[in-house]
Amino acid sequence: MRIAVFSDIHSNLEALEAVLKHAGKRGVDQYVCLGDIVGYGASPVECIAFLQSLPECPCVLGNHDAAVLGIPSSMKPDARKVIEWTRDSLSVSALNYLQKMEDTIKWGDITFCHSNPYRPRHWYYVSEKTYISSSFARSRAKILFVGHTHVPVAITRKNFFCIYIRSPEHSMIVPAAELNRQIFNCGSVGQPRDGDSRASYLIYDDRSSVVEFYRIEYDILRAAEKILAAGLPEIYARRLKNGL
């Protein structure tokens, strides 16, 4: 099976369409969304509708999705402003869709979550050493897929104490290790923050045991213009162009 794993869409329809078009040409059997469908961007209604239209796309809850549902989550004032705008924009059925999302999804020895596998609603960043170690120690997953940081990364734990971290580039293929445990962060579809403004996602192939990382060009200007036209904070339009 080939599974496209993507996260942190943040109401960016242009980026989401580009990623799913790319994945669709690569023999994907299944999609998994790691949350933060909404927040920051101007197309929450369209992004939720698009995901609902996919036949196989379970989705876990992100902190921005949770904030729209009224679940406490610390956030900067500008981000909070977009959350309130998003809540007012969504239909009852779209809110119900967010409400039904799980904190984690477990398929055999693979776990999918937005932030971390052991306290999913504490929204830790599994880029800090302590949370990387705890994610390995407090989860049994052999492979863990996360989002939330908006930065793609491949982390491998060898010999229990040694942790190796790689920053993947476009089209980079990382073997899923037979003996070691790994954490893969798929980066962000709709608001990358590693200095590369292209949308980020990955495909996990369980037959050939590899993870393929991709960066995808999309219409950044259009997504940014929609943010400004909606009266949302200008910083979120600028971040799309900077990739930071």
Ligand SMILES: [Fe+2]
């Ligand atoms: Fe996010």
